[in-house]
Amino acid sequence: MEAPNPFTPSFGRIPAHFAGRGSLLTAMAKALADEGRTSPDLVTMLVGPRGTGKTALLGSIGQEATAHGWIVAQVTANDGMLVDVIERLQEAAADLIDPSTPTRIKSLSIGSNFAVEFDQGTPYAGNWRTQMNRLFAQLEPYGSGILITVDEVQRNCAELETLTQAFQHFLTEGEPAALVMAGLPSEVSAMVSSKIVSFLRRARHRHIGRIGNADVEVALRKTLADEGATINEDAMAAAVAAIDGFPYMLQLVGYWMWEESLASPIALEDAQRGIRLATNELRDGVLAATYRELSNGDLRFLEAMLPDEGPSTLADIAKRMGGAEQLRLEVQEAPHRSWRGRRCGPKPLHR
Numbered sequence: 001m002e003a004p005n006p007f008t009p010s011f012g013r014i015p016a017h018f019a020g021r022g023s024l025l026t027a028m029a030k031a032l033a034d035e036g037r038t039s040p041d042l043v044t045m046l047v048g049p050r051g052t053g054k055t056a057l058l059g060s061i062g063q064e065a066t067a068h069g070w071i072v073a074q075v076t077a078n079d080g081m082l083v084d085v086i087e088r089l090q091e092a093a094a095d096l097i098d099p100s101t102p103t104r105i106k107s108l109s110i111g112s113n114f115a116v117e118f119d120q121g122t123p124y125a126g127n128w129r130t131q132m133n134r135l136f137a138q139l140e141p142y143g144s145g146i147l148i149t150v151d152e153v154q155r156n157c158a159e160l161e162t163l164t165q166a167f168q169h170f171l172t173e174g175e176p177a178a179l180v181m182a183g184l185p186s187e188v189s190a191m192v193s194s195k196i197v198s199f200l201r202r203a204r205h206r207h208i209g210r211i212g213n214a215d216v217e218v219a220l221r222k223t224l225a226d227e228g229a230t231i232n233e234d235a236m237a238a239a240v241a242a243i244d245g246f247p248y249m250l251q252l253v254g255y256w257m258w259e260e261s262l263a264s265p266i267a268l269e270d271a272q273r274g275i276r277l278a279t280n281e282l283r284d285g286v287l288a289a290t291y292r293e294l295s296n297g298d299l300r301f302l303e304a305m306l307p308d309e310g311p312s313t314l315a316d317i318a319k320r321m322g323g324a325e326q327l328r329l330e331v332q333e334a335p336h337r338s339w340r341g342r343r344c345g346p347k348p349l350h351r
């Protein structure tokens with residue numbers, strides 16, 4: 001169609017209309033709007049497989065927070081993320097605080113009285129928690145809270161551990177702080193079970209999964225309507241079936257249906273061509289990359305599930321894999337072999 005394509009089939013993009021996720025976004029908006037800042041939703045972990053919309057949700061929550069006067073830093077778990085948080089916060093609060101004149105402690109003498117002399121000019125950085133405390137203090141007169149969002153959380157990330165430990169102190173000390181994180185289920189569960197960040201076990205965990213067909217349909221219709229387009233009912237039914245509740249596929253199917261249609265309403269034949277193109281892109285992009293990330297143990301486990309039409313039981317899988325002992329060994333092997341030994345940083349990407 002002539003009009004600009006309103007679908008967003010690229011990772012991390014906030015969709016024109018979120019399918020589903022209404023209760024999550026409403027709860028977050030309410031928590032961010034509440035001046036008491038005591039909602040448990042202010043420490044949230046979004047957990048979901050690839051392409052379910054974690055990054056898009058973080059982006060949307062960040063925008064909502066900014067609209068409510070929060071100072072927001074959106075970062076990805078990585079070596080260097082702590083510096084990134086400070087710099088993003090300073091950037092976001094540029095019109096409230098002046099980062100060029102941080103305070104340096106010139107001398108500290110300890111006698112009968114504590115005396116601290118300050119020197120303006122040369123930056124005294126202090127550790128990350130100190131720098132954050134200074135930002136909280138600078139923002140206090142304005143009543144602004146700080147929201148940090150961390151995408152792609154992963155196990156064994158030293159800076160992420162520092163951040164979460166310090167964050168626990170911010171909450172205890174009554175600072176106006178919020179933390180929303182997102183990650184793949186395997187990484188989140190490995191991270192949360194580590195002793196160092198046990199505080200995250202108490203975070204509100206939101207599982208980001210499949211979206212219901214009715215919500216998929218509403219989002220498709222609204223996105224088309226943004227550009228004044230509609231779709232025939234048989235074409236809509238085919239699209240909803242192909243999308244099967246997967247947010248990324250919603251964008252791919254919508255995008256390619258749009259590209260394959262000459263005029264509105266979208267007809268069944270155009271939808272079917274679009275669905276074929278979308279399916280190919282999903283297979284070559286996400287599915288192939290996800291498959292490559294699996295360890296040999298993961299693959300043997302999945303093969304053992306294939307004979308089942310519905311959900312598999314562990315007992316059946318164990319039998320097919322050669323007994324419970326073998327299963328135990330395979331499960332132990334599971335921690336994503338392909339990532340082992342990597343420094344904390346972005347995972348191999350599919351895009």
Ligand SMILES: Nc1ncnc2c1ncn2[C@@H]1O[C@H](COP(=O)(O)OP(=O)(O)OP(=O)(O)O)[C@@H](O)[C@H]1O
Pocket residue numbers: 008009010011012013014015017018019020021048049050051052053054055056057184219247248249250251
């Ligand atoms: N609720 C939704 N409704 C419609 N489209 C969505 C929804 N959530 C995400 N999308 C779209 O799906 C695609 C994938 O979203 P996103 O990149 O946020 O997924 P992700 O979970 O972060 O994936 P990954 O784990 O690979 O980083 C994007 O094109 C985004 O615009």
Ligand SMILES: [Mg+2]
Pocket residue numbers: 011012054055056151
């Ligand atoms: Mg993402």
